[in-house]
Amino acid sequence: MGRVLKESGSLRFVRTSKATATVAGVILCLAVSAALAEQIKKTFPTAAKPSLLLHSYNGNIRVRGWDRNEMEIQAERSSPAMEVVVAEGAEKVTVETRPLHSDISGEQSRVDFEIQAPRQASIRVDAHRGEITVEDMQGGVAIEGVSNSVDLSSIQGHVSVRTVEGPITVSDSEGHIEVYSISGSLKLVRVNGPEVVASTNSGSIHYEGDFGLGGTYVLKNYNSPIEILTSSKASFDVTARAVQGLIESNLPFRPIPLGSSFRRLPPGKFLQGRFNSGKSTVQVTSFSGTIRLQGPGPQ
Structure with a gap:
């Protein structure tokens, strides 16, 4: 059985007994009343590679990695009508926002988070609205959003991001990376x-880089531009197809063996070639959008 360590108004800290602490961790029910401050801050120890699961209805979220085996969570509520529940443990931390009544407005439901976690932590965020920023992490990052904008930077590891209509930006990152959106x-x-x-239905796609690590890169959408900016250091084989759109390129590609049904498409609809030694494989597809490949051009 747990025992209450501290209780003040509706702010409660409940810790499980030692025998069950490794399973349940520490449950922090942070339902702060109107009389209390609306900023919440808690720091607690974790393992070197914990998991963080955050469920958020509305609000901006920022997660940053640091070289400490502890996690710091700061939450700022727009209204005491929202409850913030944190279940803390050495291996797993869960954070959730909950409305205290059904007729809460959009602005009242907003809770902003600033979180610092061990750099090796795995991060999962499920959210509906708000900006999501994750930076300087070396564990896996998984994000499911609706109307969220997502910005990831300096990530090493597996990345999976899905939104309905929010834009997604990933920069200075390396690993198995998947980003999907319906209209973002x-x-x-x-x-x-x-x-x-990188796949989106009606959104545009912009790739800027050198297609490194000898990997496979797939960029596809339905009816918006796809723009690729690369340098003379890049090395890749490309196959690009625009069924009803156009393909424009100033890159000096060399021919490579075809052997693909895409050969039936006329010039301007299909492009296949090798840039430098062709270490990576690049596949670009748009049904009615324009595909542009830009780089240093002929030397």
Whole structure:
């Protein structure tokens, strides 16, 4: 059985007994009343590679890695009508926001988070609204959003991001990276990995980098521009297809063996070639959008 260590108004800290602490961790029910401050801050020890699961309805979220085996969570509420519940443990930390009544407004439901976690932690965020920023992490990052904008930087590890209509930006990152959106635009800057996939239905795609690590890169959308900016250091084989759109390129590609059904498409609809030694594989597809490949041009 747990025992209450401290209780003040509706702010409660409940710790499990030692025998069950490794399973349940520490439950912090941070339902702060109107009389208390609306900023919440808690720091607690964790393992070197804990997992963080954050469920948020509305609000901005920022997660940063640091070289400490502890986690710091700061939450700022717009209204005491929202409850913040934190279940802390050495291996797993869960954070959740909950409305205290059903007729809460959008602004009242907002809770902003600033979180610092061990750099090796794995991060999962499920959210509906707000900006999500994750930076300087070496564990896996998984994000599911609706109307969220997502910005990831300096990530090493597996990355999976999905939104309904929010834009996604990934920069200075390396690993197995997958970004998907229905209508949000996708931007990848200096992103390398064994497999990189960027897919959106009606959003645009921008890739800026050198397609490194000998990986496979897949960029695809339906009816918006796809822009690729690369340098003379890049090395890749490309296959690009625009069924009803156009392909524009100033890169000096060399021919490579075809053997693909895409050969039936006329010039301006299909492009296949090798840039430098062709270490990576790049596949670009748009049904009716324009595909642009830009780089140093002929030397």
